[in-house]
Amino acid sequence: MLKKLLFITLSLTIIVSCGGNRPKKDLSAEERMKYAMKEFEDGDYLDAKTEFRIIVLNFPGHNIVDKAQYYLAECHFELKEYILAIAEYEKLTRMFPNSSYVDDAMYKVGLANFKLSPKYSLDQTYTLQAIEKLQRFMEEYPQSDYMDEATEIMNRCREKLAKKEYKNGELYRKLAYYDAAILYFESVVNNYYDTDFAKEAQYWLGYCLKKDSEYDRAREEYRRYLQKYPEGKRVMAVKNSLQEIAEIQSNNDDKEN
Numbered sequence: 327m328l329k330k331l332l333f334i335t336l337s338l339t340i341i342v343s344c345g346g347n348r349p350k351k352d353l354s355a356e357e358r359m360k361y362a363m364k365e366f367e368d369g370d371y372l373d374a375k376t377e378f379r380i381i382v383l384n385f386p387g388h389n390i391v392d393k394a395q396y397y398l399a400e401c402h403f404e405l406k407e408y409i410l411a412i413a414e415y416e417k418l419t420r421m422f423p424n425s426s427y428v429d430d431a432m433y434k435v436g437l438a439n440f441k442l443s444p445k446y447s448l449d450q451t452y453t454l455q456a457i458e459k460l461q462r463f464m465e466e467y468p469q470s471d472y473m474d475e476a477t478e479i480m481n482r483c484r485e486k487l488a489k490k491e492y493k494n495g496e497l498y499r500k501l502a503y504y505d506a507a508i509l510y511f512e513s514v515v516n517n518y519y520d521t522d523f524a525k526e527a528q529y530w531l532g533y534c535l536k537k538d539s540e541y542d543r544a545r546e547e548y549r550r551y552l553q554k555y556p557e558g559k560r561v562m563a564v565k566n567s568l569q570e571i572a573e574i575q576s577n578n579d580d581k582e583n
Contacts, residue, residue, distance in 0.1 A: 355385040359394060366397055375401035392418060392425035399431065408438040429467040433476060436460035440479050446489045453483045488518035492527055499530060504538040525551075529560040532567065541571045 353361070362377035378401065381394035399414030415431040415438070422428065439456035460476045460483075470476075495510030511534065514527035528551045535544035548564045548571075555561070 355381055355388045355390055359390050362394070362397070366401065369404075371401040371404045375405075392422040392427055395422065396425070396427040396431060399434065403434060403438060406441070408441050412438045429463070429470050430472070432459065432463040432467070433470065433472040436463055436476065437479065440483060443483065443486065446486045446493070450487060450490060453486055456480075457483045484518055485521050485523075488514050488521040488523040488527075491518065492523040495527065495530065495534075499534055502537075504534040507534045508538065525555050525558055526560075528554065529558075529564065532564065536567055536571060541575055545571050 358377055358381055362374050362381065365371075365374035365377060375398060378394045378398035381388075382391055382398060385391055385394075395414065395418045399411050399418065402408070402411035402414055412435050415435045418425060418431045419428050419435075436456050436459035439452045439459055442452040443450065443456060444452070457480060460480050463470070464473065464476055464480075467473075491510050491513045495507045495514065498504070498507035498510065508531060511527045511531035514521070514523050515531055518524060528547065532544050532547035532551060535541075535547060545568060548568050551558065551564050552561065558564075
């Protein structure tokens with residue numbers, strides 16, 4: 327019996343103690359914001375999220391609502407609820423276009439899309455959205471403190487897209503479906519020329535064109551490789567292929583004559 331009473335007493339103490347930390351219902355917007363920010367800074371994102379939402383809903387005309395809306399989105403972001411975070415960031419940009427948090431929110435929309443981006447072999451819709459959102463952010467806020475981070479994320483997104491295109495081209499090349507391989511390698515060369523996959527794509531583009539008997543185009547792409555990558559590891563292979571193309575075309579000319 328004594329143990330049971332002690333257990334009940336301890337339980338009530340814990341409940342009262344926990345309840346004492348919760349804010350009163352009649353707090354002002356400023357007081358509730360102060361409490362919410364402390365919860366956020368302490369990493370209590372679930373409780374903070376509730377408090378920020380109360381501010382947004384109960385104080386619609388107050389001058390701190392945009393801050394509450396931004397940190398509501400931040401709570402979702404910190405909880406890795408990226409789709410919800412995107413919705414709340416975008417709500418801020420729509421409802422409070424003049425807020426000082428808009429530039430941060432626009433960057434975070436791009437970052438959240440990047441966080442949702444899967445490995446290169448899967449659908450890259452979120453990667454493309456990240457690029458689109460970050461591009462807009464960089465155009466509208468070129469002086470933002472987030473510019474370096476945004477540029478780095480953009481580059482990582484482009485590398486991922488280039489890898490997907492390159493790997494598709496590589497697959498079709500190995501299957502000897504050269505027409506399809508050419509399309510993918512051209513995409514890498516033309517759209518992702520500043521990525522790590524551009525050099526190899528340039529070589530294999532010439533290779534597939536040669537295999538497809540498109541000798542004039544192959545010669546053009548091989549020469550472009552030598553011009554762009556004079557120290558590349560494929561230089562000797564390219565020169566040998568150019569010699570082979572010259573010999574093939576010379577033989578063809580002899581047969582026609």
